[in-house]
């Protein structure tokens with residue numbers, strides 16, 4: 306028998322490898338993307354997109370696209386998907402340039418806010434137009450975030466579902482199970498991001514990695530597709546003598562498979578096992594036998610197996626399936642629980658002895674520690690933690706990064722923009738250049754990370770660059786929001802007639818908000834006495850100041866986690882005007898028809914959406930004579946940010962009076978009037 310040595314290089318010619326782009330849209334999307342950057346396990350072009358330049362500036366990816374720089378002025382969408390949508394339309398050509406040339410585009414976003422909900426469907430649509438397969442990884446808001454966010458998320462979800470080839474949805478409510486209730490919200494988010502990051506990586510690896518039993522994209526789509534479905538995703542990695550049982554347990558304990566219970570209803574289940582060269586047939590058999598206890602016989606199992614020397618003695622198990630929302634309800638599962646054994650009672654899988662020497666066939670360097678990563682808690686109380694109940698055990702589903710040998714750094718793909726079409730979009734005309742994509746290698750490491758110690762770029766984030774700037778001779782730095790040229794503070798600065806009620810209080814109608822303390826003025830004694838008398842009089846007849854309850858101030862652009870915290874104070878139950886109205890001018894109706902994924906149809910749809918998004922066209926109902934831009938503009942008023950920034954501190958402006966101004970001065974002003 307002739308034996309051929311199979312090496313990585315021989316597996317697939319570079320030209321046959323799939324080019325993957327992961328695009329993070331909005332705050333939640335960027336957090337997931339940062340997590341993927343930190344893992345350094347994916348060979349993909351990572352692109353961050355946001356309307357908020359401050360959040361974008363901290364993103365770790367090499368390519369960043371500021372959405373709607375002119376329209377949004379870099380301060381975010383104000384929680385309004387219509388703004389996120391319009392911003393993405395404005396920046397459509399830059400998005401296209403970034404996605405061009407990729408075979409698969411993974412769009413990551415948090416639904417419910419303005420940028421992710423509004424822009425992600427546009428990004429997905431553009432990805433389809435450039436001929437890529439589109440996978441969307443989205444989170445649904447926590448229920449405590451209020452009805453408005455959930456409604457916004459649902460509308461966006463509907464459109465994403467029509468455009469994307471597969472929609473992998475993570476319910477934040479369920480993700481909460483990743484951490485103990487008493488643990489901080491930041492930790493919950495971090496764990497959730499880690500899980501989403503793993504799912505992105507696992508799916509990319511599944512379709513990219515050459516395998517003994519290869520998993521095709523069609524298999525993946527079969528597992529993920531389903532009307533109104535939610536993805537079940539479990540991932541576990543383990544090493545050591547009992548690695549099969551441990552990896553399977555971790556995969557089953559993922560909250561997204563509800564301790565393995567939800568697999569009871571799965572019609573299709575995709576199982577992918579990957580391991581180093583020490584992976585044995587007996588181990589795989591054993592694993593599948595144990596998994597069978599959680600899966601009905603009717604379920605179609607699609608099995609993939611890959612031997613990846615870089616995994617060393619680690620084995621990983623990935624489970625992917627989908628269920629309709631109805632099937633995910635507890636009742637639906639309860640009917641069949643007799644089949645399901647809780648994970649804790651999983652009979653001990655007979656350990657397949659992996660001789661230590663064999664298990665370390667290719668000693669791998671440990672991945673560099675990730676400073677921001679939370680410690681991985683192991684079920685049995687390693688890492689100094691006491692053994693945890695089942696909820697804590699779910700944390701173990703978020704595995705430690707595999708000890709993968711890191712190849713030499715390759716330059717990060719710079720995206721050459723395409724020539725701007727005739728569409729009258731306010732897009733910076735980029736110089737057309739040929740796209741230079743580096744040859745992708747599996748598990749390629751971020752070049753910056755290779756050149757510098759860990760996270761050096763966390764402290765000094767890369768400057769925000771337009772995609773156009775990446776190839777332009779002179780780097781173009783996206784303009785930061787201008788602070789200064791703000792007109793004199795006037796009543797209108799404080800009365801917001803925006804139709805996007807977000808968190809915020811309208812203090813009062815203030816004609817002259819004072820932020821600075823005036824210099825002391827000498828007052829003659831007699832005048833002072835008169836003032837004091839008048840003050841006393843006035844003190845007892847307080848002027849009535851009208852507060853406009855229907856005029857909430859816009860929320861400041863804020864990072865995702867803080868937005869959650871602040872949004873808890875929102876009147877989450879009150880749907881904004883734009884959602885109560887007739888759908889005529891609604892952002893959700895502006896997405897092109899999903900059938901328009903053909904370029905020409907899409908072009909028509911885009912043209913119409915651009916027109917519809919034009920502020921002059923979209924009159925605001927109930928406000929005759931005012932265009933939506935008049936209203937929206939207040940959202941971008943930087944002075945509003947100033948007001949909001951001091952939210953939480955004592956009010957200084959009460960009923961029109963700035964208490965920071967000494968009383969005698971205020972009295973003087975009143976007397977003069």
Ligand SMILES: Nc1nc2c(ncn2[C@@H]2O[C@H](COP(=O)(O)OP(=O)(O)OP(=O)(O)O)[C@@H](O)[C@H]2O)c(=O)[nH]1
Nearest residue numbers: 331332333336382384415418419420421446497865
């Ligand atoms: N799991 C997870 N969900 C997040 C995270 N950040 C935000 N979310 C969710 O995503 C939703 C949208 O928040 P963001 O992504 O910050 O909002 P955005 O899309 O940037 O929109 P604007 O900030 O309004 O422009 C929130 O309501 C949360 O439910 C995160 O780090 N992890």
